[in-house]
Amino acid sequence: MGNRHQVFLIARLVPHSNSASNKNTRSYYRCITAHHNQNCCGRQPLSAVRRFINLLQNPDNAEIIRDELRRAQGRYGRQGRRPHVHALGFPYAQYLLTQAWDMDLDHPENPHASGAGLESDVISPNGSCFGHDNDDGITIIDVTDPVNPAFCHVRDGDGPLSPQQYVRQYHPIPPKEDIRASESGRDVTDKDEEDRFVLEDVLRHIASLEGIPLLSRVVLAEPSPRSPTLLLVLQWITVFARTIGPDLNCFFGIPAKATLIKQALYSKRPFPDAGIVALSRALSLEMKKNGGVLDLVGTLFSLEQLRVLTTTVPADIVRTVRLNGQQTLEPNIIGDLTNIFPNLIRIDLLDTNISDEQILDLCRNQPQALYQLHHIIHPAFLIRTPPTRKFAMPSNVDEVKALAEQLSNDGSHGFTFHQSRIHRINNDDETFASIHFFHPETVLAGLTRYFNFLKNGREKTHRFTFAFGLCQHVPAMVLSYSLAPDLHGHTTSLATDKASEDRQHWLHRTVTGVPMSASYNPFMARGWLFVVRAAFYFYEGPEETPKYAFVKIDEAAHKAWLVDLFSALLEDRLADQGNVDDSSESEEEEEEEEEEVQRDGGTRELQVHRPSSRLPCSLPHPRVSALSSDAWKVYDARGFADAVAKEGRPRPSEEAIAASEESLQVGKLSEMEKRLGAAFGVEARPFTLMGHDEVKEFIPAAR
Secondary structure (H helix, E strand, O other), rough: OOOOEEEEEEEOOOOOOOOOOOOOOOOOOEEEEEEEEEEEOOHHHHHHHHHHHHHHHHHHHHHHHHHHHHHHOOOOOOOOOOOOOOOOOHHHHHHHHHHHHHEEEOOOOOOOOOOOOHHHHOOOOOOOOOOOOOOOOOOEEOOOOOOOOOEEEOOOOOEEHHHHHOOOOOOOOOHHHHHHHHHHOOOOOHHHHHHHHHHHHHHHHHOOOOOOEEEEHHHOOOOOOOOOEEEEHHHHHHHEEEHHHHHHHOOOOOHHHHHHHHHHHHOOOOOOOHHHHHHHHHHHHHHHHHHHEEEEOOOOOOOHHHHHHHHHHOHHHHEEOOOOOOOOOOOOOOHHHHHHOOOEEEOOOOOOOOHHHHHHHHHHHHHHHHHOEEEEEEEHHHOOOOOOOOOOOOHHHHHHHHHHHHHHHHHOOOOEEEEEEEOOOOOEEEEEEEOOOHHHHHHHHHHHHHHHHHHHHHHHHHHHHHHHHHOHHHHHHHEEEOEEEEEEOOOOOOOOOOOHHHHHHHHOOOOOOOOOOOOOOOOOOOOEEEOOOOEEOOOOOOOHHHEEEEEEEOOOHHHHHHHHHHHHHHHHHOOOOOOOOOOHHHHHHHHHHEEEEEEEEHHHHHHHOOOOOOOOOOOOOOOOOOOOHHHHHEEEEHHHHHHHHHOOOOOOHHHHHHHHHHOOOOOOOOOOHHHHHHHOOOOOOOOOOOOOOOHHHHHHHHH
């Protein structure tokens, strides 16, 4: 049932080798991730490709995909061979693809949402591309070079199809002379107008992909010759390296020379100490033109050189620091940078020596070092499914207290979005998304956009709101929305007013991370929780009033509850010590499960056992009292702003708070909604704040 269409991302990767002596670096195409859409045909695959390429055209997004591919080199086998790619082995690429394929929020006049979530619609990247009950063809996109992608469509085993060839199977496209002939000499009917609209829309979709190469015609571009001017500067620096600082000063007054000097200095390996002063001057001039981006990518610095550079450039204009590729960093450099640069909002840390665990340890134990930042670009924040944490079950009272302490301190001071969609017949759908750290203004802006999409989309069609609620990656999209300034000129060149500027920003938005599909802490004892409960449908009954809340849990009370819980679990374990544990059977089951994961890329595990449902033990426990109701507080948007300010975080602006409050109100009703309201005797209602006890269902310890 439906119009099933699948899309596959491919890239050239150097395959894995078990032989240490095998130094073959030849790369081969293989699928890195794949996505299924139940209803996608006609013009829809074309617009989805265009949306995905829009995201790739943002250099920030392309750089993250490029780093994801770099980390995969030599890790996987060739297509169909072990070691296989996990279904979410390329979480960032999959996340961008799913956003583009399942949601069209670029056109406020005709919004579209589909799908049932990232995990539910992922398919194995290791098997046949036509083995997934395909109805309406497939799309293949080559992202080997993310900023220069290529693509094609394929149907029924035919060769690669262009957008025009694919869409012709649904919409006949007459020659231009036939179109002109039909326009003359007769009256225009409603059917004519409808046909004209469809034809114009089809042609717009085809035209939007002009210039994007088809996979059958990909040609590698020859590298450009090096600039003669740059070569002269390189030679000059080689000769006068000892006096590099003072003698370069005369060049800074010449237009474009600062950039050439920076390029020349970056070519030196290792970077000369004598060049630091000149480079600092060049970077200062560069930042006045690029919006405050301190770009330290392209060469390797010592830690001491980085310290000198960051303390000699003008501190007040720095908004972004790019450290990709640096291998001498220490985790505390993040706190140092936020202390030095008062307006810093983003740090790029791809391909550095700072490990995932070091970054997460900072989130857990030094959260104040991150309060100022909106974004950190690091692989630790590009993981969709958090790893399952395994803890040894305590065997005595002291170990119980130690485990409770460990779990209480193990979580980040982050933010979790928990959406509960009410079904009339089935059980409720629950969707999680969480991030390890957050900036209040960015979170509030993302939530405002979420409610505005619901409100504005409902004005056009009552079905959009329902589909938007069903599409389970919406909370993740909200938390990955970037407030960072546009560093690449996507908005200014195309925008003519505030509305079009906002649309261009959304089309080419920077996606800075991949929110996890579960809470960063299964017990949700730390950080902030935002909850939404609604039917996401207009004609919901009085008992289904849409509600929301910002929630903060008392950590000390939660720790005491954990001690009670693990004490009860210890008692259960001591009582069951006589039971026999067949460890060999358990190991055999684990091996079978691992083999299944290898074959299908883990798709069944993702779809059947949703990560959001995983807790270290079953709750509630019959002998453990639920967390008392005074152990959490409920806030609206303004209360949230005041509370995070008391924590030491930046308070959201009054403009952001007012916009958030406005987004919760009822918007204009569509004609369909007016008729439904009259028929069912209901009215559209705003989102209202949850009562204190209504929050219980969202807190595992309170159930």
